[in-house]
Amino acid sequence: xxxxxxxxxxxxxxxxxxxxxxxxxxxxxxxxxxxxxxxxxxxxxxxxxxxxxxxxxxxxxxxxxxxxxxxxxxxxxxxxxxxxxxxxxxxxxxxxxxxxxxxxxxxxxxxxxxxxxxxxxxxxxxxxxxxxxxxxxxxxxxxxxxxxxxxxxxxxxxxxxxxxxxxxxxxxxxxxxxxxxxxxxxxxxxxxxxxxxxxxxxxxxxxxxxxxxxxxxxxxxxxxxxxxxxxxxxxxxxxxxxxxxxxxxxxxxxxxxxxxxxxxxxxxxxxxxxxxxxxxxxxxxxxxxxxxxxxxxxxxxxxxxxxxxxxxxxxxxxxxxxxxxxxxxxxxxxxxxxxxxxxxxxxxxxxxxxxxxxxxxxxxxxxxxxxxxxxxxxxxxxxxxxxxxxxxxxxxxxxxxxxxxxxxxxxxxxxxxxxxxxxxxxxxxxxxxxxxxxx
Numbered sequence: 001x002x003x004x005x006x007x008x009x010x011x012x013x014x015x016x017x018x019x020x021x022x023x024x025x026x027x028x029x030x031x032x033x034x035x036x037x038x039x040x041x042x043x044x045x046x047x048x049x050x051x052x053x054x055x056x057x058x059x060x061x062x063x064x065x066x067x068x069x070x071x072x073x074x075x076x077x078x079x080x081x082x083x084x085x086x087x088x089x090x091x092x093x094x095x096x097x098x099x100x101x102x103x104x105x106x107x108x109x110x111x112x113x114x115x116x117x118x119x120x121x122x123x124x125x126x127x128x129x130x131x132x133x134x135x136x137x138x139x140x141x142x143x144x145x146x147x148x149x150x151x152x153x154x155x156x157x158x159x160x161x162x163x164x165x166x167x168x169x170x171x172x173x174x175x176x177x178x179x180x181x182x183x184x185x186x187x188x189x190x191x192x193x194x195x196x197x198x199x200x201x202x203x204x205x206x207x208x209x210x211x212x213x214x215x216x217x218x219x220x221x222x223x224x225x226x227x228x229x230x231x232x233x234x235x236x237x238x239x240x241x242x243x244x245x246x247x248x249x250x251x252x253x254x255x256x257x258x259x260x261x262x263x264x265x266x267x268x269x270x271x272x273x274x275x276x277x278x279x280x281x282x283x284x285x286x287x288x289x290x291x292x293x294x295x296x297x298x299x300x301x302x303x304x305x306x307x308x309x310x311x312x313x314x315x316x317x318x319x320x321x322x323x324x325x326x327x328x329x330x331x332x333x334x335x336x337x338x339x340x341x342x343x344x345x346x347x348x349x350x351x352x353x354x355x356x357x358x359x360x361x362x363x364x365x366x367x368x369x370x371x372x373x374x375x376x377x378x379x380x381x382x383x384x385x386x387x388x389x390x391x392x393x394x395x396x397x398x399x400x401x402x403x404x405x406x407x408x409x410x411x412x413x414x415x416x417x418x419x420x421x422x423x424x425x426x427x428x429x430x431x432x433x434x435x436x437x438x439x
Contacts, residue, residue, distance in 0.1 A: 028213055032147050033156060035205035036140045037163045039099060042198030043136040044167020045175065046106040047075070049113075049191035050126065051260050052175045053184035055267055055274060060184070065398065067119055069391015072260055074123045075130035076384030080377045082134030087373020090138035091228050091366060094212075095146075100202045102135030107195030114188040130380075137376065138369040141356055145368040146209040157360070158296025161352040165292060165344070168259065168285030170194070176278035231367035235374060241359055243429055245375045248354040249382030250423035251315070254322055255347050256383040257416045258284065258340075261390050262325075268407050270330035280336050284344030291348025296357065307361065308430045311353040315427050318346035319420035326413040354427065355379060382419075389415060 050072060057063045063071070090098060109129040116122050140160060148156050171191070179187040207213055235241055258281065266277035291314070299307050321343035328335045356372050363371035390412060397408040 024213075025210065028207055028210070029147050031205050032143055032207055033160065035201055036099075036143055037160050037166070039103065039163075039198045039202040039206065040136050040140050040160070041163040041166035041170065042194050042201075043103060043106065043133060044164060045170050045191050046103070046110050046129070046195040047133050048168060048171040048259065049110055049175055049188050050075075051263065052171060052179055052278065053187045054264055056179065056184040062117060063119060063122070065395040066391050069387050069389075069395070071119075071123050071126050072387035072391070073384040074127035075133070076256070076380045076387055078127040078130035079134045080380035080384060082131040083138065083376030083380060084373040086134050087138040087369040087371075087376060088232060090135075090142045090369035091232065094208045095139040095143050096202065096206050096208045096212075098135055099139040099206060100199045102132040102139070103195050103199040103202065105129075105132040107192040107199065110188045110192035110195065114185040114192075134376070134380075137356070138372050141360060141372050142369045143206070143209075145360065155296045157357050158352055159293050161292035161295070161348070161356075162289045164351055165285045165288035165348060168288070169282050172263075172278045172282035172285060176275060176282075180275055228366050231364035232370040235363050235367045235370045238362060240362055240430065241371060241374050243426065244354060244359050245378035247423050247426035247430070248350075248375050249378040250419045250426060251318070251347070251350050251354055252379040252383045253386040253419035254318065254416050254423070255351070257386055257390055257412075257419070258322070258325070258343060260387055261394070261412075264394070265326070265409060265412070266336070268405070269409050270336070280340055283337055284340040284347070287341045287344035288348030288351075291345040292352050293348075295349040295352040299353070307353040307358045308427070310349060311358070311430070312424065312427050314346040314349040315420070315424040317342055318350060319417060319424060321346060322417050322420050326409070326416060350423075354423075358430070386419070 050068075054068055057068065058065060106129050109125050109132075113122065113125055116125065140163075141157075144157055144160060175187050175190055178190045262281045262284075263274070263277045266272045266280060267274060272280065295310070299310055321339045324335060324339035325343065328339070354375075356375060359371040359375045360368050393411045393415065394407060394409070397411065399406050399408075
């Protein structure tokens with residue numbers, strides 16, 4: 001079904017070299033694409049396991065809200081630094097081994113955390129997880145640039161970006177179910193076992209490049225003649241890349257506010273159970289799949305390959321969705337579901353555009369990883385700052401009433417919405433980026 005949709009919506013190919021056995025090339029392209037999509041989805045399962053076990057950890061007196069905020073930020077900050085370094089590295093390495101190694105280490109960290117009670121051990125291990133997690137996205141995006149032509153990349157990138165939401169949905173449904181019946185330890189263990197399965201899949205079916213399988217590259221001769229170093233320097237000098245990075249950073253604040261603290265917010269502000277809250281948040285992940293899958297196809301078809309217009313439209317929708325989520329009082333289940341559906345759809349598009357595709361479109365093919373690294377380091381600095389500030393604001397608002405914790409989420413509401421609005425404002429600066437790049 002997915003293959004049929006991609007073939008139906010895929011634009012006509014450019015006159016670029018697809019030399020070699022075309023039938024074999026297509027088969028290997030699909031092998032890469034499907035294994036990268038599933039593999040990176042399982043990266044996310046190993047990354048979001050902490051989000052599901054926060055309340056059991058707080059209720060069990062193991063960690064405080066502030067400590068969990070610090071632990072969460074350790075992943076984001078190490079991920080930010082790692083994404084920058086690994087983005088530049090991914091342009092130069094065998095991505096098959098690169099992706100598998102990151103997933104194996106991330107799985108081992110999750111399994112180890114199921115046996116840990118020490119706060120600082122937890123912080124260090126979760127920080128290590130952040131670094132190896134940063135190997136996933138650059139490796140996949142570099143692979144997409146190696147295996148697919150410019151005319152097809154938007155559509156395939158959109159479908160691949162659904163891996164984010166597949167991983168989130170698996171976490172908020174499957175991992176939450178495991179935690180509800182077996183406790184927080186098994187939330188980490190289950191995530192680790194899923195990651196190991198993903199590493200095996202990557203090693204068996206993901207291939208480094210057409211050249212690694214005896215085929216000629218899909219890049220144009222002009223792109224092939226440019227060195228990796230000169231292409232990466234071009235990326236660092238491009239002002240549009242840095243504007244994208246700022247817009248994406250603000251979007252990631254609101255994105256991870258919901259992913260990291262949305263369940264906690266629903267449980268304490270709107271009195272949902274853990275399973276109910278996880279199910280509501282999972283709606284955003286499921287709807288995000290629709291957004292990411294359609295983003296590249298729609299921009300290729302309806303906007304002539306320009307990503308800035310739909311990015312601005314869905315940025316406004318994202319801010320509106322967060323406003324509904326945080327301001328509508330308890331008792332409006334349908335509104336909560338709708339807000340997460342709209343948020344997931346919008347963020348699904350924005351992850352695809354602001355989080356990578358617009359930068360990859362601008363950057364030389366040989367520096368796709370570098371472009372993603374610049375955007376990524378800014379994005380996850382934003383996510384890390386969010387986790388620290390959200391944890392502190394929530395912890396400082398906590399009061400005990402008859403021994404029961406009560407929270408005032410007033411400051412949190414404006415912090416999360418403000419970030420989404422700032423992302424929209426910054427994105428508006430990219431309105432004419434396509435025309436300027438052509439000149």
